[in-house]
Amino acid sequence: MASSSRILSDVRDVEEEGESSPEREKAKSSNYMRHSHDQIAKLEELFKQQPNPDENQKDQIAKDLGLTPKQIKFWFQNKRTQKKIKKAHELVETYTEEPGSQSELQLDLTLGIGCSHDPSPAIFANSSEVQNVSPNPGPASDESRMPKAQMIGAATAAKDELVRLLSTNEPLWVKSPTDDRRLILHPICYERFFPRVSPLIKSSKAREESSKGSRIVGINSKRLIDMVMNSETWAHLFPSIISEAHTIQVVEKGSFENRSGAILLMYVDMHVLSPSVPSREFYFLRYCAQIEDGIWVITDVSFDYLEEKTIPSSCWRFPSGCLIREMPNAFSEVTWVEHVEVDENIPQHSLYKDVVSSNIAYGAERWLSELSRMSYRLSSFMPNYIPCDDAGAVISVPEGRKGLIKLSHRMMKNFTEMLNMSKGSSQQIIMSEGVWISVKENIKHGHGNAKSLVVATSFWVPNPSNDIVHFFIDAKNRAKWDFHSRENNPLLELCRISNKPRSANFISVFQETKPAMPRERALIIQETFMTHLGSYIVYAPINVDDLSMTIRGHDSSKVFLLPSGITISEVSESSVEEASSSSRNHGATRGSLVTVALQIEISGAINSDSVEAAKALVISTMMKIKDGLNFCDLV
Known part of the structure; x- marks a missing residue:
């Protein structure tokens, strides 16, 4: 339990530090710099290989070419737009006004977005619409x-x-x-x-x-x-x-x-x-x-x-x-x-x-x-906001809560982009026996590139969505759906941040009660959200050192995350009839659609064996979930 003691200790340390948490650097450059011919040639080549790099890939490209991640981001945005629309000489068209209008526009658009004078700090990166507009000040044609x-x-x-x-x-x-x-x-x-x-x-x-x-x-x-x-x-x-x-x-x-x-x-x-x-x-x-x-x-x-x-x-x-x-x-x-x-x-x-x-x-x-x-x-970023239903070690210092919430937000964003397999950084998408499979490129800062297999499948169960969510958040069921967990080894919830009082909407950090190895330092960060429209449970392994850094208020943007998760949507009787031949046996039960999406890091070459193993894992997970919900498909 050394890891959990370490986290609890870090929480106390952060509370004692209070306002002394290190401030993040704020560096902005208002000067527009044109890319060199060599940089553009390299960017064009990279675009052919991957037109929509993720944040980690953008950071690596920026480092290799001597540019900023923001420059890389908007170069790829503009290039994608040019490809999508015919006869567009320059899709990001010039905005023209009197002298000085660009700086006025930037000030106008950044008001309230992460500014220090606002009492409700933003979780989003500082940004301005001006970033997406061509900075060429010349007259429009x-x-x-x-x-x-x-x-x-x-x-x-x-x-x-x-x-x-x-x-x-x-x-x-x-x-x-x-x-x-x-x-x-x-x-x-x-x-x-x-x-x-x-x-x-x-x-x-x-x-x-x-x-x-x-x-x-x-x-x-x-x-x-x-x-x-x-x-x-x-x-x-x-x-x-x-x-x-x-x-x-x-x-x-x-x-x-x-x-x-x-x-x-x-x-x-x-x-x-x-x-x-x-x-x-x-x-x-x-x-x-x-x-x-x-x-x-x-x-x-x-x-x-x-x-x-x-x-x-x-x-x-x-x-x-x-x-x-x-x-x-x-x-x-x-x-x-x-x-x-x-x-x-x-x-x-x-x-x-x-x-x-x-x-x-x-x-x-x-x-x-x-x-x-x-x-x-x-x-929940407000200095004095600590919901009464926060559990475990209470992270009361704003910087610590803010850091964990931002990390969870990035995890959730990565997960939703991962599910949109026709977009983003997913490649080699195939559909086999009701399972979607894609290869995703990731960058582990300091460790080069890493590939992962994303496997996902959707299925119908007769249970209402609320019952399904409670099945997933019950600790004793964890091994039935989380391939990171093991039987007879429940997870200990180290801390929880409530996203909404008196609801199943919260961020948690877990650790196994019996780590596989005495010095095992892997934890799990998880976000749970439940509404009648749709619910999800998204989770990812995280190193204890990275988590300690995060709750101390340090920048967590380079923390490596491989999220997996489950989404649940309620359906009506008309969908049930199409979704399952056995639906008539369940009377007027609406039932729910469940999507399981798993992301598995692959250390070696991705071949047919690794693809089949990943597919078998997601199918096995689906069967375990159905069994845990006491649902058996009838032929």
């Missing part, structure tokens, strides 16, 4: 100016439609026939309110999805607006939904005080926490407008700003977005509307058909649920 009027017109019309959608209830919004907890648009009434000239998706099987919801969250309204209007912090605010987001062009920078009037041309890739569901890509306009004192509307609408694209659009975003109303005590009331058209010809696993079509996967409630989760996370 007629070609780049041409669509600006069209973009402003489209954004304004979309905002007017969204305001009407937000302010109108019946008959425009009605209860869903499959779930009376959800509101959907009445198609005939919508067509009467907003007649359309022609279909926007050229497909014989286009289907609309719509939803509306409202929730109060613990984020100051102006801070929330700043975060949503910044592509990097927006992606971190919704890590389980957004795998990639960036700004292509700043059309209008808006008010210096509250971003009202800002219009951005953006790109986003959205995903569901299962490789069985294809991601959704949108090129869209985002318009922030203050419509009353203390009330803002942020509108999104798809915009086909080039006549031709490499791939026809498979989904289209009608006016969607949110209304943010300022509330007392730094709270905000957020009302959310989602309205999209999708091409049903795009193949998708029958298991998840209901989850997607019933607005669970991409609906308003999912966005609000994730926003609520992150608002609790942000509030």
Whole structure:
């Protein structure tokens, strides 16, 4: 138990240090430096091998080429965008204003994002939309100016439609026939309110999805607006939904005080926490407008700003977005509307058909649920905030709590990107016997490159999602689903940070009660989240020295993590019929979809034997989970 004693000792040491925790360096360079021909040639070669490197790979490339990770990040972002869109001479178009506008814009966009004067510190890296905009100060060409009027017109019309959608209830919004907890648009009434000239998706099987919801969250309204209007912090605010987001062009920078009037041309890739569901890509306009004192509307609408694209659009975003109303005590009331058209010809696993079509996967409630989760996370950074249900060793010093929360956030972000196997750093994707398999490149700082196999499978069980989550968080069941654990060797929970009081939403650190070797120093960091829309348990091994460094407030961005996890989604009876031939034996039970995704580090060459072993492991894990839930498939 030397490791657990070490951690408990570190917690006490951090509490005694208090405010003396080392401050992180803050170094920013506002100078734009062009890359050399050799650097560009090397970057082009690397792009052919891996167009979307992860954070560790970016750090290594930056080190090899003598550039900063930020330069590498935006070079690859720009290069990916150039490849995606035909006839684009320069996708990250020039933003032009009077002299000095660039510095004013940067100051405007960084307000409230990790600034020291804000009482609610951010967990996200300091960033600015200016990073995603070409820094060339030269005059824009007629070609780049041409669509600006069209973009402003489209954004304004979309905002007017969204305001009407937000302010109108019946008959425009009605209860869903499959779930009376959800509101959907009445198609005939919508067509009467907003007649359309022609279909926007050229497909014989286009289907609309719509939803509306409202929730109060613990984020100051102006801070929330700043975060949503910044592509990097927006992606971190919704890590389980957004795998990639960036700004292509700043059309209008808006008010210096509250971003009202800002219009951005953006790109986003959205995903569901299962490789069985294809991601959704949108090129869209985002318009922030203050419509009353203390009330803002942020509108999104798809915009086909080039006549031709490499791939026809498979989904289209009608006016969607949110209304943010300022509330007392730094709270905000957020009302959310989602309205999209999708091409049903795009193949998708029958298991998840209901989850997607019933607005669970991409609906308003999912966005609000994730926003609520992150608002609790942000509030847990407050100096005096220590929930009464924190367990084990209480990490009361803000820097220690902040470090562990940031590490868990990065683990979660890596896990969600890992599940989106068609994107990111996954390679050699194959599907075999219901199992998704991919190879992922990782960089272990100080140890060179490392490869891992990612294996994932999805399956249906008749149990409600709450019962399944409690099965996973019960310590005695750990060996049934975690390949890091062993039978008759329960884990000891060293500490816990609650993400929401009196709920199954928390971050934990575990250690085996009987380590395999006396000097074994491996721990497990885990995040658990549970809602009626979907739940997950994500975990990763971590070295005790790395954890000690993290809870002392040191930079943990280079701590090596290989996350694995489980996601759970409830389904309706219609999906149950498709998901299992035995569903009729379970009466009206809705059941749940479970996705198990395991990541295994491979020290040698990856061959057919290692792939088969990984596939066997995830299938064995699935069978153990079914057995633990007392569910046996019937033929």
